[in-house]
Amino acid sequence: MMEPLVEVRGLTIEFPMRAGLLRAVNEADFVIPKGQITALVGESGSGKSTMASAIMRAISVPGRVAGGSITFDGRDVMSLGKKELQAYKWEQVSMVFQAAQNALNPVARIKDQIIETFRAHSKSYTEKQMVDKARNLLDYVRLDPDRVLNSFPHGLSGGMKQRVMIAFSLLLDPQLVILDEPTTALDVITQAYIFDILKKIHKDMNITMLLLTHDIGVVAKAADRVGVMYAGNVVEAGDVYDMFKRPKHPYTAKLMKAVPSLYEDVSERKGIPGSPPDLLNMPPGCPFHPRCEYAHAKCKEQNPIKVYTPAGHEVACHLYPNPESVAEVRTS
Amino acid sequence: MNARNIEFEVEPRQRLREAVRTESSEVLMRLDSVSMYFERNQGMFGPPQKVGAVVDVSLDIHPGEIIALVGESGCGKTTLGSIITGLQKPTSGKVLYKGQEITKLSGEKANQFRGDVQLVQQDSYAALNPMRTIYQSLSAPILQRKIVRGRKAARARVIELLQTVGLTPPERFLDKYPHQLSGGQRQRILMARAVSLNPKIIVADEPVSMIDVSLRISILNLMSELNRKLDIAIIYITHDLATARYIAGRGRMAVMYLGRVMELGGVNDVLSHPKHPYLQALLSAVPTPDPEIAKAITELPLRSLEMPNAAKPPTGCRFHPRCPMATDRCSSEEPQLRLVGSEQTACHYAEEAHELWQRKMADIGAIKSV
Numbered sequence: 192m193m194e195p196l197v198e199v200r201g202l203t204i205e206f207p208m209r210a211g212l213l214r215a216v217n218e219a220d221f222v223i224p225k226g227q228i229t230a231l232v233g234e235s236g237s238g239k240s241t242m243a244s245a246i247m248r249a250i251s252v253p254g255r256v257a258g259g260s261i262t263f264d265g266r267d268v269m270s271l272g273k274k275e276l277q278a279y280k281w282e283q284v285s286m287v288f289q290a291a292q293n294a295l296n297p298v299a300r301i302k303d304q305i306i307e308t309f310r311a312h313s314k315s316y317t318e319k320q321m322v323d324k325a326r327n328l329l330d331y332v333r334l335d336p337d338r339v340l341n342s343f344p345h346g347l348s349g350g351m352k353q354r355v356m357i358a359f360s361l362l363l364d365p366q367l368v369i370l371d372e373p374t375t376a377l378d379v380i381t382q383a384y385i386f387d388i389l390k391k392i393h394k395d396m397n398i399t400m401l402l403l404t405h406d407i408g409v410v411a412k413a414a415d416r417v418g419v420m421y422a423g424n425v426v427e428a429g430d431v432y433d434m435f436k437r438p439k440h441p442y443t444a445k446l447m448k449a450v451p452s453l454y455e456d457v458s459e460r461k462g463i464p465g466s467p468p469d470l471l472n473m474p475p476g477c478p479f480h481p482r483c484e485y486a487h488a489k490c491k492e493q494n495p496i497k498v499y500t501p502a503g504h505e506v507a508c509h510l511y512p513n514p515e516s517v518a519e520v521r522t523s
Numbered sequence: 524m525n526a527r528n529i530e531f532e533v534e535p536r537q538r539l540r541e542a543v544r545t546e547s548s549e550v551l552m553r554l555d556s557v558s559m560y561f562e563r564n565q566g567m568f569g570p571p572q573k574v575g576a577v578v579d580v581s582l583d584i585h586p587g588e589i590i591a592l593v594g595e596s597g598c599g600k601t602t603l604g605s606i607i608t609g610l611q612k613p614t615s616g617k618v619l620y621k622g623q624e625i626t627k628l629s630g631e632k633a634n635q636f637r638g639d640v641q642l643v644q645q646d647s648y649a650a651l652n653p654m655r656t657i658y659q660s661l662s663a664p665i666l667q668r669k670i671v672r673g674r675k676a677a678r679a680r681v682i683e684l685l686q687t688v689g690l691t692p693p694e695r696f697l698d699k700y701p702h703q704l705s706g707g708q709r710q711r712i713l714m715a716r717a718v719s720l721n722p723k724i725i726v727a728d729e730p731v732s733m734i735d736v737s738l739r740i741s742i743l744n745l746m747s748e749l750n751r752k753l754d755i756a757i758i759y760i761t762h763d764l765a766t767a768r769y770i771a772g773r774g775r776m777a778v779m780y781l782g783r784v785m786e787l788g789g790v791n792d793v794l795s796h797p798k799h800p801y802l803q804a805l806l807s808a809v810p811t812p813d814p815e816i817a818k819a820i821t822e823l824p825l826r827s828l829e830m831p832n833a834a835k836p837p838t839g840c841r842f843h844p845r846c847p848m849a850t851d852r853c854s855s856e857e858p859q860l861r862l863v864g865s866e867q868t869a870c871h872y873a874e875e876a877h878e879l880w881q882r883k884m885a886d887i888g889a890i891k892s893v
Contacts, residue, residue: 234735234737348829379764380825382808407812411817450765450812453765454811455813457768457769457772463737466707467735
């Protein structure tokens, strides 16, 4: 496997709520390899956005990291001081938020918002340098810089705003860009176009990307590596081709079968019975066991420990007690 | 409805005649050149701008069939849905229900129409009164319409409805409030409410787009079960071609662009033999959950990505500024729907476009016999 840029080990994130302690991320292990597009897929509430916020050190109150570590390029992210943190955010890691269209200031021109972002991080640029850089990036996301720089957000379409946000995320040459459902509110043609642009940026600028999505199709199109989250746990991760051809975890296998496609036989598609667990009232043992057809007594008692194969596949399921067993086909 | 299954060898003109004849014999609802223009004010001066949300759409709905209306946002699919349910009166054209124009229905007949055509909305939370229990929400319409009389009969009917939509044990749901249910369960309640009046048509507007991925298929299955068992025609409105294919496998699909129907035919014909270049671009843009196919489709067959302004639609074919095959003819002459192969397409060069597509798909190796 390639050299890791981000390593998440045993990360636990909790939100104390009036109704009890909510564990959004539960002892998660996750690696983002340098120079690849990694996707983190999961349904709403699976903890993917929370984990990404933790990587950016931007968990919203009252959430807190209750355990585990995050290293970025060898540095411990959790122990960064205030000054270091300011340099870490946006200069090392940037994020394109979900519904990024609404992340722009509605009463400021794009140009002024870009200058403001620059100023917050660096004093060494002149205004002309800043605008020139912005022009290049806007050109890169195939927008007309003259028009966009002088526009207010309301003058741009949803797809254009999303592309402005992507340009924004690249302003300070970060190593990692986190994209949280970057195309969810957009039409399929715009979505395909944005992924074209993202892949080009990834290739030309050698930027590592983390893509959060619930859409299996998007994963297949864009990602090199995939992690699957379920109820706060990273249940499986591996190479994208491998994951689609030979999913190991019963949840992954079922999720892939649950999505209607344009080509496969319709009769093979099946929903997953039951619904995702309530995070305030988690079942004991493996969080997926109430919906799993392979569940046996052990699954109800013990959350399985993840096993790692030499080929870079990882899975947490009692069907696979050791790395050798991962090679065998257990799910259909 | 058998018109779709006629063999390929039959001469197109004859097939069109046959299609018209068989369809007219059992039409539940007929949309006849329906258009819907909205007026948008242009400040204090100047005339209001007219925006065509639906332009000259004709469509026959037969008893018990499934039609998927697909297209991107702003294509007019939702407006067409609200015309079918009678919520909006088209600015021109006629909507005939069982042979009678719906705007001219009155009294008992109008009432009957409102019960016969039901709407299921996207946002199940907004569509249910948060202050009412499920029993209250479901019993009100059947009591009001006197489908059942008395509280006892209403309760029994509500329990039966909950069973029909797969909410078991039904007693557990009767006294719940909408916020106590999951999105999938609420969507089932909406289905139960729609079914309770014994409708002939259900218009479902993006019913699964707000539901978790793992639960979507079960809602789609429920809809096709209601269609099959209760013989209710379903108009499934969506932007998602894959779910449309899933639910309407036996039915038809209408692909809309800027208010017009660009392609209409049996779902499998439309999806595996797309003729219109717009539909082809749309299909290429859908991310397929298979990395080998998804990564093989790299460039969209489109000249421009910007959707034109609906208030000033392009001359001729509405798609021509974005179409890779467009010629001078396309910018001057608006193509009408015509029969090509086994579907109707509004493109001057449908035959050539189809051939190009088949070649491209053969290259990708994704072509599957349907």
